[in-house]
Amino acid sequence: MPNELGTNQRPLRVAIVGSGPSGFYAAESLFKSENNVIVGMFERLPAPYGLVRYGVAPDHDKIKNVTKVYEKIAAREGFSFFGNVEIGKDLTIHQLRKFYDAVIFTSGAEADRKLGIEGEDLVGSHTATEFVAWYNGHPDYRDRQFDLSCESVAVIGQGNVAMDVARILCKTIDELKKTDIAQHALDALAESKIKEVHIIGRRGPAQAAFSSSEIKEFGELEDCVPAVDPKELELNYASQTELEDTSNAAKKKNFDILKGFVSVPQGNKQKKLFVQFRRSPAAMYPLEKSSNKLGKVYLERNELIGEPGQQKSRGTGEKEELKCGLLFRSIGYRGIPIKGLPFHDQWGIIPNQEGRVADSEHIFPGLYTAGWIKRGPSGVIGTNKPDSEETVKHLLEDMSDLNPCKNPSDEAIIGLLKELNVRFISFEEWKKIDAAEIARGQESGKSREKFVSLDEMLSVLE
Ligand code: NAP
Numbered sequence: 500m501p502n503e504l505g506t507n508q509r510p511l512r513v514a515i516v517g518s519g520p521s522g523f524y525a526a527e528s529l530f531k532s533e534n535n536v537i538v539g540m541f542e543r544l545p546a547p548y549g550l551v552r553y554g555v556a557p558d559h560d561k562i563k564n565v566t567k568v569y570e571k572i573a574a575r576e577g578f579s580f581f582g583n584v585e586i587g588k589d590l591t592i593h594q595l596r597k598f599y600d601a602v603i604f605t606s607g608a609e610a611d612r613k614l615g616i617e618g619e620d621l622v623g624s625h626t627a628t629e630f631v632a633w634y635n636g637h638p639d640y641r642d643r644q645f646d647l648s649c650e651s652v653a654v655i656g657q658g659n660v661a662m663d664v665a666r667i668l669c670k671t672i673d674e675l676k677k678t679d680i681a682q683h684a685l686d687a688l689a690e691s692k693i694k695e696v697h698i699i700g701r702r703g704p705a706q707a708a709f710s711s712s713e714i715k716e717f718g719e720l721e722d723c724v725p726a727v728d729p730k731e732l733e734l735n736y737a738s739q740t741e742l743e744d745t746s747n748a749a750k751k752k753n754f755d756i757l758k759g760f761v762s763v764p765q766g767n768k769q770k771k772l773f774v775q776f777r778r779s780p781a782a783m784y785p786l787e788k789s790s791n792k793l794g795k796v797y798l799e800r801n802e803l804i805g806e807p808g809q810q811k812s813r814g815t816g817e818k819e820e821l822k823c824g825l826l827f828r829s830i831g832y833r834g835i836p837i838k839g840l841p842f843h844d845q846w847g848i849i850p851n852q853e854g855r856v857a858d859s860e861h862i863f864p865g866l867y868t869a870g871w872i873k874r875g876p877s878g879v880i881g882t883n884k885p886d887s888e889e890t891v892k893h894l895l896e897d898m899s900d901l902n903p904c905k906n907p908s909d910e911a912i913i914g915l916l917k918e919l920n921v922r923f924i925s926f927e928e929w930k931k932i933d934a935a936e937i938a939r940g941q942e943s944g945k946s947r948e949k950f951v952s953l954d955e956m957l958s959v960l961e
Pocket of ligand 1 (some may be wrong): 559614651655656657658659661663700701702707708715779780829830831832876877878879933
């Protein structure tokens with residue numbers, strides 16, 4: 500006999516694990532369905548919004564306005580937020596399933612890919628993720644130290660995260676101080692001695708992963724000037740063909756912006772942004788053998804091989820040295836496994852069939868996934884909307900076969916969390932924290948001053 504899930508007598512109860520864009524779009528899609536739905540959103544951190552809060556650059560505040568949409572979704576009847584609850588640690592998936600008929604994992608991609616080269620772990624070699632989370636006031640990263648006393652920094656990778664990292668390093672304090680950048684980062688950046696930032700890509704200017712708007716910004720900074728050697732912009736035949744293809748208009752725009760940078764007068768700005776292509780880091784070394792601190796990176800020159808649109812980089816054996824005291828690897832995020840779920844280690848995702856969690860042998864009934872942990876770290880915030888909708892569509896198709904949970908009650912899950920001594924943050928509490936952050940920011944002319952620890956957030960609620 501089919502179950503009654505989704506009716507007024509027995510609403511469909513869905514737990515969403517992760518409160519970033521894909522989690523909120525999954526909730527929205529569930530509420531838009533014709534079913535009666537209850538959503539419990541579980542977030543490891545006390546505050547919601549995932550990468551919108553802790554990933555989007557502080558000086559790109561317009562992008563963060565999307566949280567207004569998420570607030571509206573959170574205001575829907577049947578929505579509950581459980582911040583500061585880690586699934587796989589505070590609660591097992593098995594425990595969660597007792598209160599929810601289905602679970603959607605939208606935990607994103609928190610970790611980084613590795614280069615796998617000698618010297619990668621020297622002091623001064625960091626992942627972009629660490630730096631981004633640090634300047635965005637992520638509680639797990641607030642105590643990180645970055646030695647900004649060196650003059651030259653290398654950023655490996657040319658995606659938009661690399662652009663964010665480089666831009667934050669290149670901007671003046673005046674350009675940053677009105678944003679919601681964490682105060683500890685602003686204080687450290689105020690002492691920065693950095694003069695050169697090198698953004699290094701393994702392929703050529705026709706393949707760079709950044710968006711045109713991101714690269715263009717480097718031509719508009721107060722005290723930093725882009726420096727591009729025309730030799731960097733030489734194209735092989737396949738790359739010329741790529742740029743002539745009208746479907747590649749965005750790459751052509753990037754190329755034109757870079758060409759414009761070649762003739763920018765160097766003037767007397769303090770900082771320079773170098774954009775370099777066809778180079779891969781081969782090894783990192785300290786300046787003196789006895790030191791464990793990064794001093795230089797060896798870059799191998801690459802050539803491009805393959806058909807237009809599928810060109811890959813191949814090392815030529817020719818190496819050059821770049822002195823740098825700080826290096827950020829910005830070569831893509833990867834997801835981390837959740838206890839009790841299958842994990843595709845190579846791709847860093849939860850294996851799935853269009854959102855249904857599945858390993859090579861079977862589908863895991865009642866378990867779903869959406870966002871970066873489903874498809875890998877690609878696309879912009881809006882890309883997650885159709886992705887979450889696809890997952891929810893399959894969940895609703897499966898609804899009549901779902902095994903209804905034993906204890907369909909919010910009081911019961913709240914009771915268990917209390918019994919386990921898990922101090923969860925509700926959405927009403929988050930709104931108070933949110934208001935306090937905005938008020939704190941106003942005192943110093945910032946859009947917001949984030950609290951960077953659970954204790955600070957809890958003190959607002961006392
Ligand atoms: P990404 O766009 O995938 O860029 C990764 C970069 O790392 C590429 O340049 C890639 O080069 C390079 N790379 C990968 N493996 C490498 C290796 N072994 N050695 C050297 N280079 C390597 O990733 P992302 O920058 O982390 O961004 C993730 C997603 O978030 C993207 O979709 C991005 O657009 C989005 N995002 C958007 C914004 C915004 O809209 N403002 C801001 C931040 C992030 P190849 O091209 O050769 O693979």
